[in-house]
Structures are given as structure tokens and as C-alpha cells.
Amino acid sequence: MGGSLLVVMLLAAFLLAAGVVYQWRGTKRDIERQPAPGxxxxxxxxxxxxxxxxxxxxxxxxxxxxxxxxxxxxxxxxxxxxxxxxxxxxxxxxxxxxxxxxxxxxxxxxxxxxxxxxxxxxxxxxxxxxxxxxxxxxxxxxxxxxxxxxxxxxxxxxxxxxxxxPTPKQRHLIAGGRLFSYVGAVLASVGLVRLCLARLQRGSGRLGRIVLRRFGRTASATVERIVGEVTKLPAELWPAVQAHWSRPKSFMAMAAWIAGVPxxxxxxxxxxxxxxxxxxxxxxxxxxxxxxxxxxxxxxxxxxxxxxxxxxxxxxxxxxxxxxxxxxxxxxxxxxxxxxxxxxxxxxxxxxxxxxxxxxxxxx
Known part of the structure; x- marks a missing residue:
């Protein structure tokens, strides 16, 4: 039993480290490929x-x-x-x-x-x-x-x-939006958001849907709506949008701006x-x-x-x-x-x- 637990922990640590490296390399590549236009x-x-x-x-x-x-x-x-x-x-x-x-x-x-x-x-x-x-x-x-x-x-x-x-429902929406943003920041820091967006860009959104379902229907519906709006942008802008939302800072900023609405x-x-x-x-x-x-x-x-x-x-x-x-x-x-x-x-x-x-x- 102890040996199995150790294997699981080592595998989790390896995946986490791999995700951090994947995120670091992806962020470096984004900075090179998606410079600020202004x-x-x-x-x-x-x-x-x-x-x-x-x-x-x-x-x-x-x-x-x-x-x-x-x-x-x-x-x-x-x-x-x-x-x-x-x-x-x-x-x-x-x-x-x-x-x-x-x-x-x-x-x-x-x-x-x-x-x-x-x-x-x-x-x-x-x-x-x-x-x-x-x-x-x-x-x-x-x-x-x-x-x-x-x-x-x-x-x-x-x-x-x-x-x-804010009504109780609105306070719940704000709290939910902030929680979703914080979770998004954590997932982005280990490369999971980047991986989901990359697969979505290639036409496979199954991984992203599996992850989102873990956070409930509201989170899933919100992300699907945002993705629907993003796809209305010219296709040449999608890589920049993907680069922004693959980084934790975008999610942390979203949490802060949502909190400041009232x-x-x-x-x-x-x-x-x-x-x-x-x-x-x-x-x-x-x-x-x-x-x-x-x-x-x-x-x-x-x-x-x-x-x-x-x-x-x-x-x-x-x-x-x-x-x-x-x-x-x-x-x-x-x-x-x-x-x-x-x-x-x-x-x-x-x-x-x-x-x-x-x-x-x-x-x-």
C-alpha cells in the first residue's frame, strides 16, 4: 500500500513539474511570437x-x-x-x-x-x-x-x-466569478489552461470540457460563452487571445476587476x-x-x-x-x-x- 502511494505521489510530482516547464516554455514562446502591437x-x-x-x-x-x-x-x-x-x-x-x-x-x-x-x-x-x-x-x-x-x-x-x-444572487455571481478566476490562475500556472486551449484550437475541446465540468455547469457555460465571443474576432487575433488567457495574470486581473464592480x-x-x-x-x-x-x-x-x-x-x-x-x-x-x-x-x-x-x- 505504501509503495503504491509513493508511486502515485512521484507521478503527480513529475506531472506537476512537467506542467510548470511546459507553461514556462509556452510563455517564453508567446512573448516572442505575440509582441504588443502598440x-x-x-x-x-x-x-x-x-x-x-x-x-x-x-x-x-x-x-x-x-x-x-x-x-x-x-x-x-x-x-x-x-x-x-x-x-x-x-x-x-x-x-x-x-x-x-x-x-x-x-x-x-x-x-x-x-x-x-x-x-x-x-x-x-x-x-x-x-x-x-x-x-x-x-x-x-x-x-x-x-x-x-x-x-x-x-x-x-x-x-x-x-x-x-448587489442582491444575494449577484453576490453569489461575484464570489463564483472570483473563485473561478483564482482556480483558472492555478491551472494556468501548471500549463493546464494552455494545454486545453491548444487542443481547442486544433478542434478538440474534450479535455477542456472534462476540466470545466469539475467546476459545475455555471463555469462551463461561462467559458463556452466567452469562447463563442472570441471566435467572432478575426482568426489572426486568436493566437494572441490564447496567449493572454494561458497566463495566470489574466485570471488574477479578472478576479480583481470583478470584485471592483460594486x-x-x-x-x-x-x-x-x-x-x-x-x-x-x-x-x-x-x-x-x-x-x-x-x-x-x-x-x-x-x-x-x-x-x-x-x-x-x-x-x-x-x-x-x-x-x-x-x-x-x-x-x-x-x-x-x-x-x-x-x-x-x-x-x-x-x-x-x-x-x-x-x-x-x-x-x-
Whole structure:
């Protein structure tokens, strides 16, 4: 009995060591084969990757969802770069950017984004394009630095009301998302995620499905949904996405950004309340006449969410655009519609620079 146990332990140790070596060699190969397409800028808390295409003004700045990298904007970014400057970047820990210590919230991301854009010479006013959680960051920046904003395009944004006071179900989702991320980081560190993704790329997802089933149906369904969205990207980007999610830092960053969603929602709600006080005496919308387009995914229905209609009313020139194709990832499902909405916003800014809301006394 003791001899059998020793054999099992030695075999497990060998497999673990082999996995670590496999992961180390794969990471080294990724760094060589998948270099950052843009610039790596020292943000004080680590390096941040920013990728700028095109020329012209106002520049368009893309803000990704909670755990997405700049790669998810590539199709739209290339289209926008045909008529103005287009800037996509990776938040802390995502894509080619390094991790940071401390809170990962929308309020902190605002300051970092402004510093990053200044470092690469992308001057305001900007047209901010935010997807999902990225809408928190775009709105937080617009409310705190109104004079730097030319326009806003929000793609199926989550609203402060969605996550300001999480329900028990939402708290369970956050806890589950963080646990899944931590487990993913451990599996990535020993090469198992890399192996599963490599087999999936070759058309065999059996190993990945076996591993995922160990973590329940929710984890399996979540990963399958993410993989489904990734496959909508141009095929030439898949190796870079695979390289990013084969590394533990991406999973740790996802855990951190997921954990910061409620605090980000509360911070934005407070910023909206302060802006409401300022604008009520003037009788104007919170964002004045800043062009604002809220692209609302129907998720199979026919009407935009009421919350999105409320967001559109933040500006006197706000409107809701219903995305009839696809769902939450409208910029992947229907990039042409998103590009056209951005083009119209850019042209509005060019024709008549908007009169923005009065900047707050203290930046958010």
C-alpha cells in the first residue's frame, strides 16, 4: 500500500513539474511570437499597453468590458481609424498590460486613462466608446472632466443600479466569478489552461470540457460563452487571445476587476448625484449637449432597456440605438452599426463642438 502511494505521489510530482516547464516554455514562446502591437507605457503602477491607429480629431478612445482586452475592439478600431484617430488600451492585468496593486475600480481607471492618453499624445476632447463595464469608466470620466469629452458611445452598458447594491444572487455571481478566476490562475500556472486551449484550437475541446465540468455547469457555460465571443474576432487575433488567457495574470486581473464592480457602481452613482445637484439649478441635462449614443442590445427582444433610455437622457443630445443583431457584444456581432454610430458622433463634434456641462469643483 505504501509503495503504491509513493508511486502515485512521484507521478503527480513529475506531472506537476512537467506542467510548470511546459507553461514556462509556452510563455517564453508567446512573448516572442505575440509582441504588443502598440506602446508599453510606464503608468507608475506597472506598464500599460496602448495601441493607436489613424489620424484626425476628435480622437476616439475605447474602453473594454470587465475582463476584455484591447483586442476585442480591433475590427471596430480599424474601421474608425479610416476617419479619425482611434485608441484602444489594456487596463491593468489584461492583454499586454501588467498587474497593479490596490483597488481595481472605475474611479481609479479614470485617472490612469487620462495619464496614459497624455503620455502618448492623444489630446482631448475625446469621444469615449465604452462596452458594458467600460461604460462606468466612460461616464465617470465624463462627469468628472466634462471639458475633456467630445462625445460618448455606450455599448450595452451596465448601469449603477445594476450593481450598486448587489442582491444575494449577484453576490453569489461575484464570489463564483472570483473563485473561478483564482482556480483558472492555478491551472494556468501548471500549463493546464494552455494545454486545453491548444487542443481547442486544433478542434478538440474534450479535455477542456472534462476540466470545466469539475467546476459545475455555471463555469462551463461561462467559458463556452466567452469562447463563442472570441471566435467572432478575426482568426489572426486568436493566437494572441490564447496567449493572454494561458497566463495566470489574466485570471488574477479578472478576479480583481470583478470584485471592483460594486464599488465602481457606487462611485458612479455618487458622481451622478453630485452632477444632478449642479445641473438642477440650471435646468439642463447632466452632460449638457455632449453627443451621447446608447447602443442597447435586445437579447432577442424588441425594446431597449428602460435604464438605457435613462442614460440617454443624461445629455440633451442623447439617444438610444437598438442593436437588432446579436446581443451584449454588439461591437463583435455588428461592428458596422457600431462604427457608424461612432462616425456620426465624431461628425457631430466636428460640425459644432458641444457645450459641455460645467466641470465639477473637485475631479472625480
Amino acid at each position: 506602446r508599453l507605457v510606464d503608468a507608475g503602477t506597472g506598464q500599460r499597453h496602448v495601441y493607436v491607429l489613424g489620424t484626425g480629431s476628435p480622437p476616439v478612445v475605447f474602453e473594454s468590458g470587465v475582463a476584455a482586452s484591447s483586442l476585442n475592439w480591433r475590427q471596430v478600431q480599424v474601421g474608425v481609424a479610416r476617419f479619425t484617430r482611434a485608441c484602444a488600451y489594456d487596463r491593468a492585468g489584461l492583454g499586454w498590460s501588467s498587474r497593479q496593486a490596490g483597488p481595481t475600480t472605475a474611479a481609479r481607471a479614470v485617472g490612469e486613462l487620462r495619464d496614459l492618453l497624455a503620455a502618448v499624445g492623444v489630446a482631448p476632447p475625446w469621444v469615449l466608446v465604452g462596452h458594458s463595464f467600460g461604460g462606468y469608466i466612460a461616464l465617470q470620466l465624463a462627469l468628472g472632466h466634462a471639458d475633456e469629452i467630445g462625445g460618448l458611445v455606450l455599448i450595452d452598458p451596465i448601469t449603477p443600479e445594476d450593481w450598486c447594491a 464599488a465602481s457602481a457606487r462611485s458612479l452613482k455618487e458622481a451622478l448625484a453630485r452632477a444632478e445637484k449642479r445641473s438642477s439649478s440650471e435646468g439642463s441635462a447632466l452632460l449638457g449637449r455632449v453627443p451621447l449614443v446608447v447602443i442597447s442590445a435586445t437579447h432577442g427582444g424588441s425594446s431597449p432597456r428602460r435604464e438605457h433610455e435613462s442614460l440617454a437622457r443624461l445629455s440633451e443630445r442623447g439617444r438610444v440605438l437598438v442593436a437588432l443583431k446579436g446581443g451584449h457584444w454588439a461591437h463583435l456581432d455588428d461592428p458596422d452599426t457600431v462604427i457608424e454610430a461612432i462616425r456620426e458622433t465624431v461628425e457631430t463634434v466636428r460640425r459644432a463642438p458641444p457645450v459641455t456641462a460645467t466641470p465639477p469643483a473637485a475631479p472625480v
